[in-house]
Structures are given as structure tokens and as C-alpha cells.
Amino acid sequence: MKKTIIVTLSLVALIITSLAFTISEPPGYKNLKILPNDISKEKLDSIMHNYTNSLNVKCTFCHVRNKEDRKWDFASDSIADKQITRKMMLMAMDINKKYFIEDEEGKHLAQAVQPVSCYTCHRGAEIPLTTPPPPPPRIEGQLQQTITEDKK
Template sequence: MKITSLSPPATAIAIFTAAVFALTATAHAAQAPPRPMRSYPAPKNLKVLPKNLTGQQVHHIMEGWAGSLGVHCNTCHAEDPNHIGPNGRPRLDFASDSKPEKSTARLMVKMTRDINENYVSMVPVKSGEPTPKVTCGTCHRGHKDPEPFVIPHEDRRGPEGMPPH
């Protein structure tokens, strides 16, 4: 259908529609600009995680640890005073081993692995049920230092109403 063959009102509508379409498209583009993919550099100082992990995979694991402990990255990673970020604060030097929490976290990775490989994997499970697994969150539950467990009062009874030992 050629615009020249249309009656003047139809032409106006066609042009109007095209203009609205163009505007909507522009608005849409403004709302959702193509975001550049964040790139995560390949790790260079892994001692307990597999050395062939990509930067993206390491980042994913790190978000899990931070969430399990209820902390931010800077709990384990030291600031690099020579690299100031766009917010005016020093960037974190992820490869640095200067924070004791990072060393403790490495110990924890080895401990968790040992618990799973040498103990939890021995627990009998019904066929078809998944192998149970201990994770950082099993103990930490969103806290840097796992909270001491207090037995709820109503459960403080031994067999046949006997007091607990």
C-alpha cells in the first residue's frame, strides 16, 4: 500500500502512527540501554579453589560466601590504597592475602570439604535421596561468627519427661 494512494486523513494517520512508533522505540531504548557485560578478570591467587575457575565462576562463589556469612567482600579482602574507585574509595585488592579472615576462609573451605568427603558422605541415605552436604551456610546462617545454639525451652526434656543430661 503506497502512502500516495491514500486519502489525506489516512496519510496523516499513517504518518502519525509512524511517528508514535519511532517515539516509543526511542523511549524504550532510553529505558533499557544495552548494558556492557561486566568482565571479571581471571583469578591469579587461588590456593584452595580449583585454579582453572573463570573470573565469573569465582565471583559467583564469592557472592555465596558473602551471603552465607552476612558480610561484604571487604570482610575478607583488603583495600588497595593505590587504586581509588569512581566513588572515591579504595578498590579491593582481591588477590592480596593480608586479611586474616581470608586465611580463615581458606581453612573453612578445606574443613567443609573434609566434612563432606570423609564424614557426611558416609551417612546412609535412602536410594534416590540426594547426598547431604554441609555448606558455609549450614553453620554460619548469615552470621560471621555462627550463633551459639540454644535449645528452645519446650524441648528441654529427656526421654519420658526426664531432664536433659
């Protein structure tokens, strides 16, 4: 009986210590090739939400869940759009650095605050529009009015 209590107590202690460790450890992302490895969870989450909002998609657009337990496998690269996204991140960083941001600060910032962000091009679409929409239908008399206004 005594033995069982001791075993139970040490098990409880073990669980508590391991819990404490998981809480204090950094997020421990496994497959970051562009973002810095020591990025905080808050920062990474806000970048990911920027992606879903910019393209109007869900996490599943770039990330998969395990077949067996349905748990997220965010580190997996099996979806091509995740890999395309890495190129997009590099492209946006390059454009900003070359044409907009002059100091080194812009290094790891593939996110919204930059002049050229995902949203600058995508505007809520998976594939950005490359041609402007057709002009609105002309209203009778509008052209005449514009011409007269120009002459004023």
C-alpha cells in the first residue's frame, strides 16, 4: 500500500515538472526556413492570421492535419501553397528592402506593416487580379458633362 502511494506521488511530481517545462519553453517550431527560430508565439500567430486574412483562406490552405489523430501538423510542407508562400515572403521582403526599407531592420518582417505586404497584391484573393475590372457602363449624358466640366 505504502509503495503504491510513493509511486503515485512520484508520478504526480513527474507530471508537474514536465508540465512546468512545457509551459516555460519557447514555442519550439520545427520547420521555419524564413522566419527566425526564436520567434514568439504571438508574433507567429499574427503573421499567420495576416496570411489567412490577406488571401481570405483558412489555415488548411497551407497546413495539414494528421490522418490518424486529426491533430495539426503545422511543420509539414506537404501542401504546395505553403512552399509557394515562402517564395512570396522572400519576394515581399526583397521588394521592401530594395525599394522601400533602407536599413537592415526589415530583415525578417514578411508581414502587414510593410508597404508591400501580402494584402497589397492579394486583396483577399488566392490569386491576385492582373487586369483591372471593365469600366462601369456609361450613363447617358455623363460624357458630355465631363467634357463641359473640363472646359471650365
